[in-house]
Amino acid sequence: MKNIKIHETFFKEYSIKNTRQRSIVLDILDNSKEAKTAEEIFLLAKDIDETISLSTIYRTLTLFVEKKFLIKMSALEENLSKYALNKADHAHYLLCLKCDKRIEVGYCPLSVYEESLKETYNFNIVGHKLEIFGYCQDCQNS
Amino acid sequence: MKNIKIHETFFKEYSIKNTRQRSIVLDILDNSKEAKTAEEIFLLAKDIDETISLSTIYRTLTLFVEKKFLIKMSALEENLSKYALNKADHAHYLLCLKCDKRIEVGYCPLSVYEESLKETYNFNIVGHKLEIFGYCQDCQNS
């Protein structure tokens, strides 16, 4: 069993127990450039701790998604879910057309979409810009 | 068995055989405001033709996705795929940073994402703008 970084403070912030398995999964996600499937995460986790089980991976991923720091998305072509950390440096905004309020949305749903665009169009994607407009809660009521 | 609209010309355009089952599925999708799961489409299809099978639904959806006029996406919270027609009025572009070429991308991956934003932020979404930049095939080679 390899040593892994302990994410004690991080887990405390989200009021979840700090277990070895959760640290392993968080570590893997944190070191992933691309979104990963549960199976991929499981295989990487086994390199660190041979005894980890797939159900723990699923339970951990579900927990992280509930806590909203992990994003679950679909791999467009296959019937698989992929997971990626909701990194702070990748925010989008909801823009209210009435009061001009900006609401930050933590996560970005485009990673997997970009992968598929790369393949389909042979386009080397550097970045994207996403703006979503509509009416905020307050302005809907007035 | 109800009468359904026949999409002969449409299917001819995409070089696929015009079958009753495919017309039913296309009709259902065309009349759907929201993306639908295979199961939902199956149940609606059974109202029109009691004998239609779930495997035909899956095979038809897979075909339509291959032909690129149907978009497959994930229902973020559940482990399900949803399908929605790639309507012409909803294109995005890949913008080349070197030669300023614009490449139209037919489909839009944001429908399901928007649904989830509506719920999370109680934000009434009217529209969005998505721009993707990078380098086109030609400019990568030079």
Next chain:
DNA sequence: GTTAGTGCAAAATCTTTGCATATTT
């Protein structure tokens, strides 16, 4: 008439759950 599509049932794949044991607080 030939080629391709369909329905059914069975298989494959992905995900969740029950329960006894182990770990965390």
Next chain:
DNA sequence: AAATATGCAAAGATTTTGCACTAAC
């Protein structure tokens, strides 16, 4: 010590496939 998480194996759900039959071109 109490509460929660884990591993295993079994179950559940969704999707795919083989094959005989049927429909489309």
